[in-house]
Amino acid sequence: MLKGPSGSGKSALAALLAGLRQPESGELLLW
Structure with a gap:
């Protein structure tokens, strides 16, 4: 679940x- 404003x-x-989009810049870190 993702929560936020x-x-x-x-x-x-x-x-x-979900792999539906490719990041435009930066990085995605999972921990």
């Missing part, structure tokens, strides 16, 4: 984790 990137993060 509106506009904080929850949907974008979910799409990245």
Whole structure:
């Protein structure tokens, strides 16, 4: 479950984790 305020990137993060989007820049770290 992802929680946070509106506009904080929850949907974008979910799409990245699901492989539906490729990151434009930076890195994704899972811990």
